[in-house]
Amino acid sequence: GGGGGGEGCEAGEDGTAGSSMRSVFNLVAKLKAKSERTGKRVQALGSLIQKLQWRIYFLGVSLRMLTVLEGTLGWAAGCAWTEFTVTLYPSIGLFPDTAWLLFENLKIAICLSILALAWITLTCSPNDTPAPPGEESQQGGGGGGGAGGGGSGGGGGARESRERVFIGGAFSFFTGWAWVSVVRCLWLMP
Numbered sequence: 001g002g003g004g005g006g007e008g009c010e011a012g013e014d015g016t017a018g019s020s021m022r023s024v025f026n027l028v029a030k031l032k033a034k035s036e037r038t039g040k041r042v043q044a045l046g047s048l049i050q051k052l053q054w055r056i057y058f059l060g061v062s063l064r065m066l067t068v069l070e071g072t073l074g075w076a077a078g079c080a081w082t083e084f085t086v087t088l089y090p091s092i093g094l095f096p097d098t099a100w101l102l103f104e105n106l107k108i109a110i111c112l113s114i115l116a117l118a119w120i121t122l123t124c125s126p127n128d129t130p131a132p133p134g135e136e137s138q139q140g141g142g143g144g145g146g147a148g149g150g151g152s153g154g155g156g157g158a159r160e161s162r163e164r165v166f167i168g169g170a171f172s173f174f175t176g177w178a179w180v181s182v183v184r185c186l187w188l189m190p
Helices: 002-088 099-123 133-142 153-188
Strands: none
Touching (some): 002 153, 099 153
């Protein structure tokens, strides 16, 4: 009877070993299927990441184009203010031939400088600096949740700040042009 028990034990081990091998093969097959699914997901994520990289690139280009557009519009606004100034004070556009014209242009340049300085002083805060367009949302979003502001309050402040800086730049443009007229009078005086 003892020999039969030993054979049964060996057969049981073989049966256990066979089922263990099947379990290992099943586990390997499952891992292989999961790795194939994971590989497909990684490929899908790779193509999605590539699309997002292109979108980020074009977003950066678009923001730079907006900066160029803003500068162009600032130049146009400065030119418009210059034309308005020349319409009000025609002497500033004339070539100098007398000291009276130099005095008139100097008076206009000083008045425009005082006006620009008053605008910048009265409307701009120390935090009004022309930030790049991509950083505007980061600046405005940080302080939006303060005592009086909700989430959108910071973004509006950044826009208003940018508009004040824009108008201040236009003032600087035509005020500078008035001073160029004064310098031209000094150089061309007989």
